[in-house]
Amino acid sequence: MQYTKHVTGTKAKLKIYCDEFNERIRVDEYSGNFSEITRLIEDSAREHSAHKVIIKARAEQLLNFLEKGYVLEAVIKGFFAGSDVYFLGKYKTEARKMSTHWEKSEKIFSDVQDLKQDTKNPLHKFQLHKGEVKDAERLAALYEKVFPVYPVPLHDPEYVRKSMESGTVFLFIEKNKEIISAASAEVDMLNGNAELTDCATLPSYRGGGMMKQLLAGLEDELVKRKIFCVYTIARSLSYGMNAAFKQLGYRYGGRLVNNCYIYDKMEDMNIWWKDLSQE
Numbered sequence: 001m002q003y004t005k006h007v008t009g010t011k012a013k014l015k016i017y018c019d020e021f022n023e024r025i026r027v028d029e030y031s032g033n034f035s036e037i038t039r040l041i042e043d044s045a046r047e048h049s050a051h052k053v054i055i056k057a058r059a060e061q062l063l064n065f066l067e068k069g070y071v072l073e074a075v076i077k078g079f080f081a082g083s084d085v086y087f088l089g090k091y092k093t094e095a096r097k098m099s100t101h102w103e104k105s106e107k108i109f110s111d112v113q114d115l116k117q118d119t120k121n122p123l124h125k126f127q128l129h130k131g132e133v134k135d136a137e138r139l140a141a142l143y144e145k146v147f148p149v150y151p152v153p154l155h156d157p158e159y160v161r162k163s164m165e166s167g168t169v170f171l172f173i174e175k176n177k178e179i180i181s182a183a184s185a186e187v188d189m190l191n192g193n194a195e196l197t198d199c200a201t202l203p204s205y206r207g208g209g210m211m212k213q214l215l216a217g218l219e220d221e222l223v224k225r226k227i228f229c230v231y232t233i234a235r236s237l238s239y240g241m242n243a244a245f246k247q248l249g250y251r252y253g254g255r256l257v258n259n260c261y262i263y264d265k266m267e268d269m270n271i272w273w274k275d276l277s278q279e
Contacts (some may be wrong), residue, residue: 012036074254105236131170146200170172193229216255231273
């Protein structure tokens with residue numbers, strides 16, 4: 001079960017994303033007395049038996065959270081309507097803290113660092129389609145084929161439909177009426193940012209540059225909406241996804257250890273970000 005709830009104390013309040021599937025809670029917003037903020041966070045972690053606590057912290061409270069034992073894992077420039085966000089983590093179990101694939105992730109990251117920004121026109125330009133409610137079942141079918149496990153229930157057409165209705169933009173490429181590659185942008189109009197996510201390509205069609213074209217298409221759509229802070233949270237074990245964002249000019253922001261269940265296990269996730277106003 002995954003849902004957002006508001007927690008209110010006498011001198012503080014929080015907006016918390018409760019994620020039982022991934023055994024974590026994420027504090028998306030907080031205000032008020034700092035001591036009460038941290039107490040409410042700890043109470044919520046115990047209530048939900050969270051193995052990891054994630055906080056989207058602002059610069060003003062960064063040192064205070066570090067003094068409480070939180071660890072800085074990643075940064076995104078301009079996330080809060082121009083102000084930076086600091087992803088902080090605290091682990092409640094030893095197993096959740098220990099990354100079991102760190103060496104492989106580091107090798108992939110090192111290899112990706114050698115890539116240059118790719119500004120060449122692709123050999124083949126694919127036609128991009130904007131997802132509509134009627135496409136939800138075909139999109140869900142793609143995600144079910146690509147991801148045995150995913151942090152959110154993208155294999156459920158109803159979930160995809162609700163995502164669209166809440167403002168998420170899907171772009172996809174199809175062949176013979178089958179969607180073979182897709183990606184989405186979850187737009188936060190209030191803070192002026194968007195997460196590029198739900199990137200999936202059928203195995204037999206990978207390597208043809210489709211994903212980079214989808215991501216570039218989403219960037220164009222976001223600029224039209226005056227959304228300039230764009231980021232992604234990519235599997236650290238996926239060379240292809242990390243390479244795609246590096247070649248598109250994204251900057252590495254850090255790694256979230258044992259962040260979520262994806263593909264077939266609990267994995268570390270790399271953050272990449274970009275300021276589209278500088279393009």
